[in-house]
Amino acid sequence: MFWKNLQKPFFVMAPMADVTDVAFRALVAKCGAPDVFWTEFVSADGLYHTREINKMKDEENPIMRDLMKGETERPIVAQIFSAKPEMIAYAVNLVSKLGFDGVDLNMGCPDRSIERQGCGSAMIKTPETARKIIRAARSASSLPVSVKTRIGYNKESLNEWLTALLEEAPATITLHLRTRKQMSLVPADWELMKKAVEIRNHVNSEVLLIGNGDVQDLDDARAKAAESGCDGVMLGRAMFGNPWVFAGRKSFDTPLADKLAALVALARGFEKISPPKNFAILKKHIKAFVTGFAGAAELRAKLMETESASALALVVAQHKLSEQTFSRTSL
Template identity: 65%
Template sequence: MAPMADVTDVAFRALVAARGAPNVFWTEFVSADGLYHTREIAKMPDAENPLMRDLLFDTSERPIVAQIFSSKPEMIAYATKLVAELGFDGVDINMGCPDRAIEKQGCGAAMIKNPKLAREILRAAQAASTLPVSVKTRVGYNKESLDEWLTALLEANPAAITLHLRTRKEMSLVPADWELMKKAVEIRDRVNPDVLLIGNGDVQDLADGRAKVAESGCDGAMLGRAMFGNPWVFSGLVRAGERGNKSESPAPISPSTGSNAQNEKDHFFENAAQSRNRPSASECAADKPSREIGAGVQPTQRDKLNALVELAHGFEKISPPKNFAILKKHIKAFVTGFDGAADLRARLMQAESAAELEKTILDAPVPRV
């Protein structure tokens, strides 16, 4: 599951976990500087801190990685220690976000232009805890620069690198170039073969991910926009000894309640690195994935609307509360593809609560197929 701001929060992850979880969950990205200043300078209680809200997770989401960003090694070290205390299974450094506000801080994709600082950032995170440290980035800034950029990251020995197969300049305006993953694998194998390489960009579903992994030779695929309106996207992945009944969405828990979970850690990065040459090296391995690939689920339109209602109620439980208007991007994704969808979408956009959204949906004449 790709980390996406105002999308992959605890409510949406719970929705996905109840229907078939990915091999690894990622949180939304969180400012390491913001965590330090709100907690240590402003002395904001964690229960009132919106940044700590973004680090809420449920045990059904394990293994789960917290994604953070900063251009200051000391801030990354602080946030990494906090993430470890909260019970996460790994920490990921965002070095690919193209948002200008993030780049003005020297963070996100701006890091591609400063390989030396990027290595310092990764090493600060590695020294701050025993958690696996990974990085998510792009293949270059204005143009592809894998030889320099990927080599610099590999020299810092992260547990894994997720490559969005577009440059910063390309944003998401052009197709992801999966041919570049073949070059990335060659560089990885030459410089540091122990590092996992995960591909990201235009992965449509599990079958597409498996095909891209088999073709490129990387270790896994990360799904992003394919999740919009489709929390069943991972339903073909079934863990051996799957925990519990997933028919009900788990309730969000305080991050601190996960702090005793050290013994449950999956060490997924280390295990995957050791088993790359085995068929089960990744969820998208060419022969036999680490979870059995099933037929998946074909939800009806009513199923999708029920999931949207469930998401809205879960969203309202997040504390401190988020602006209900954030759900509009989910409304657009879930309510589509049937007669009357445009009219229903327009009415749902006016909803200001989960109860109002649910009533509007229940009153709507929606086909069951």
């Protein structure tokens, strides 16, 4: 089980819908790999029903796109969600056959459409269902099962909620240090990680705890791990515009030319995803990479108008050329 072989504190990639796809993960792997990669979240019900309705093989299922993975991203955990144990068992089996190293259960997403299915954060209100889901996942394959959740629903409820999860003995639990009600509107409460570690030590000391929320870079992650005693730290938004974050770089350390080259590489990888994703999904990365320098807004506006990787690469090349012309004429 790879979790037990990681050196502590370890630093992992947060699962992020429409961000941590196969193209983004390949870029991060090249720039500086985290100790563990995570996919975007995938609906177990969606996987199953799309296959059944269309009477297709798993390999033909378009939702399998979200479970694409490259050779450079290891170890990698697939994140799934469902409120139905039989759907979880089906998806865990599939993830296991696809060669993932672990499976993660989403019990923290605040999105209403996910909660309406009894999934994501709604699980915090139904700990008995959450327990059944973990059990179903654990018995479906030999893959290590982990859980990602929040510290409570309307208010912090670590004593009840974390204890229930620990009793089911997943390999790891990631705590996004906010309640469902807090969404992402208030700072993550890292003080509570100490309380979580105490509960873990008391209830089930075998389970690894990962802290998550507002971590800026690797220095910040190391400080937070040392202060709170958690085993690992998960970084999400810190990867935006800085795929070098796990190599220890701060966002401002990287020259613009390297950022633009990374953006082009990402766009090229994004276009290889099959079935194709809407190019608009990629555009959040344009905002993140092209910022904080004179002329950023202008370049960003041009890049935002592009509809393909080659068009984006052309704008970048033209920018490079105009920069060179500018520096020659200003000599």
